[in-house]
Amino acid sequence: MPISSVYSQDPAVAGPLGTLAMSRVTAQSSTLALRSRGWQRDLERLGLVVPFSFVHDLGLLFAAPMSQLKLGPRCDFATLVGADPALVASYQSILEDMAESDAARRAGELKMGDSLVVALLAKLLGPTAQRLTLGRPYPVDLPAETALFELTDLDLAALWSRVNDRRFELDAMRKFVNARLALLTLVDALDVDTLRLLGMLGDPAGTGAMAQVDLLRALANPNARDIVSFSLELLPSILETKARPGASTHAAFGYSGIGRRGSMDSLVLTELAWDKEEFARRVVDDEVLYYARDQSRDQTKRLHLLLIDASASMRGERSTFARGLALATAKKLVLGGEEVVFRFFDSRLYEPLRGRGRELPTSQVLAFRGERGRNPVRVFTTLASELAITAQREGRDVLVHLFTHGAHDIPKQVVSSLLEHARLTAVFVAPQGGELDLDYLPLLSGYWLVTHETLADKEARAEAARAILEDEQGEPETSRRSTAS
């Protein structure tokens, strides 16, 4: 279908779209290709400016299985002004190698959302973008129309020629090809397990630059792989968790009725028939109807607060075990119909990170970086005050699960004050070994010490984690004071 003249004469459209003359990946469905428009926009928000064809081609390789793509030229690039056929052939060769990578071959299984694709593209194209010296001579403003991705080779050639100066694209292609080994090293080393975990645990980070920044940081964190790997070790046993019967608002299994609490995905559709103002009033007055799920009856509004130490003392294996176990604990609790909130602390208590439904804020947990000192007195005193307010306003039963290191000393009176409003269990990670010598231990509902021996041995590690998970979910009366090593 020929492109309309309005678009073909607009440099903000002709510019980027014309770069598809260099493209070597064609999506079977134009709807799939249209996603590249969003990726381009989001990458620019992150400060990365590369030719649109790079974003389109690489993005599709990782977003869709090869069965939905075709690798090969889209037009006779050799006939275009400034084109270097050898260069484009090298470019295609790189794409073919990328298509053979683990991440690309498993794209269909991974089903990455747009935010994750953008984070991947930023990781892969970032180094190339940094080496570009020429500026792009046109802005980018692609309309959201699938027809723009159904162009013929003649259309593409015409769009390419609409912009007189294509040095930016050609220079970028040269730099991309020159960085072949660097790119392929990055692609080969992509952490598919992290991508898989983000898919399995979900990520309510949503869209937008902040979500992508979190994902990028998660992917860049060298410890993330170990955290992910550990969580994945535990997930099979977590996913066997049986949901408790009873109508509730949590998303699991079938529907059991209609209620006034729930998430947007279980909204009774006739609610949308109300006009805007009326709908807003119904939301505010708690009159909106939701389908209630067949799961455990609402507990007495119990809240699990997973409190993770993000201070510098947690560097290394401590952080890996603590965050991996916290993610696994959270998933288990959520599947059991419990409400879970993550909070990190160093010298400050940070804002809560909440999931949405069954989704956990995985990328934020993987990427979070504190390390601005420590001040347990301040942190736990602040927490105690907040819990006191929560208890007064909401009457909630709160369980605090602390994940920290074995030398985390909190004054006893501070712990006692916290315990007036919540129960507290703790997992202490101590890769250097040793005994726990903390005078507040007797005040805890349960605690576990994980030492180096436990961390090193796969079976011992998994066994310890499972024991902790079982007890973390159990009623506090059944928890015990013990070590997991």
Next chain:
Amino acid sequence: MIELYTGKPQLKDRDFDELRGEGTGALARGQHEEAVELLFAALRGHGQVREEDFARVVGLLRDAMVELGRFAEAITLSWYLGPQEDVRAMLGRLSPADRARTLQWQGGGEGPRRALAAAEQFEAAGQLVRAAIAFERGGDWERARTLWSRLSSGLARGPRVYEAALAHFNLSRSSQQVGDGRGARAAGIAAVHLLEEAADRYESGGQRERAFDCFQTLIAIGEEMQVYEHVLEGYVNVTRILCEDHLRGHALETFQEAIDSARTHGELVAAATMAHEMSVFARKEHEPAVANHAVMLEAELWRQVAEQSLRRGSPVAVTEHALLAALLSLGELGQYRTVGEIYQRLAQLKLPAAKQAHYARAVRRYEQARNEPVESSPIQARLRDQLPRFWHEDLVEWEQDGDAAEVCAEVLLQQPNELLRRNALLARLVALATRERPEDPVAQITLCNFLATLQLYPVVSVFEKLLTHGNPRVREEAIKELGNFRYKRTFQSIRLALEDSNAAVVQRAAATAAKMRFPHAIEPLSRLYREGRHPEARKAAIRALADIEHVEAAENLLSILSFGTQEDRSAAVDALKASRKKAFFQAARLAKNDLDGPTRQLISGILQHRGQAPL
């Protein structure tokens, strides 16, 4: 006495030998005050003369002081001359503190015995910190512990949280020495809590340099208590602060030290992540060779993690991830042959078949690859025992309470630099004289002038005290001379002086702020700009930022030009026109697409003024 030192300013311009000759003559005639006048002028006006000539005059001046019965001055002059001097006759005429110092100074081969004698004197003088330190040096840990215990209980009840922490740490150390493990642990834990609180308060209050001291002490506590979590906490935060303050050399040395420490303790993952951070920082600070070294180090550490995990029988995924992290680092530097070797290693691990096949395919890609030559420059870690012992020095400072004579005595006795010792000598003589005239502004101003020749950190505390003097002329002089002390701590005094009730002091404080043109002043200058109530202070901060060759200073100025008030923008334009630094223009060119029209015009105007092409 102060008039003898400064009453005839014209004397110091006279010839050294003339002054010495006349001084000798006056001494021989018994005209001791005249002798002091002449000989002091000789020392003051001729700080560069040969040491033997200078020492001869010092000896003559000492003799004059003895005749005048000024024994504090006499012993000060003897300290300069060296421990071979026979000062027994003077000992009984000295204050307990000076007597203690003299005994320590004369230690020689009888070090511990002398140290204990000095300790008794310090304790008698009420200087418990110095007494405790001397007892430690003398090997009497029990008495040291008693004093530390007194100090820590006293300090714990007051607002001096940092000093309380230091006292508790010293209590912990001394308890350990006497075999009281429980007591050592309890004091150590108390010290950790107090340090954490102090560091948090200091950082929140913009005194990052004091927070730095807290974290340095935390490293020492961690090593003493053998709790590596404290050491990690200390190192990570120390390097963070150094990086944030752009103290490039110090930060890189500390990174290396932290990495070496982590390796020694078997914390290879922590070491690898620190090596990664070191490379990022080095690259940001335009040290590519050091960055490359850090990347290679990171790769090596990840490979060690992999081998360690194999030896321990850890899950194979841990080994795999460590090797992948290593190859990503190596890939950054184009070391593709080694990348291929690592893929080969990966392919041999007991991984699922699909992964093994994937790695085997990857190996083929690197068969013909080579390692690119890389310029790599290692950094020498600073030795921890070369660092100041904050837990002693900072407590001594607290105890000195800004007393000029005390501070100058310490400098004179410990400083190896000849010029600084000479300046400390003269400053102490003046300080002893001004003790007799604490309210006299002329005397105190003279003291400020002499102290300004000692541009050393301990002297800052003296100026901080002088800034509280009742006379505004003294305060003005103090804040003026503080402009020679290029420490972040100086900003505390600047902020205080900016709130002074006297306009001249405020104006002088602003002028001092404008002189603070060094990279680790960027953060306090930015804070001064943001929080400064006085337009003069804001202008001064802008002027100083314009003269710092650093991208962060440049970004601050861009922000002022884009979003500041009309007055601030004008100040920034004027400052940039007068500056010779290039960082701003480089930053402006990079950011030009994000700047609005009026800002671009302003910057273009500045560029044209400097003879450069507009944006």
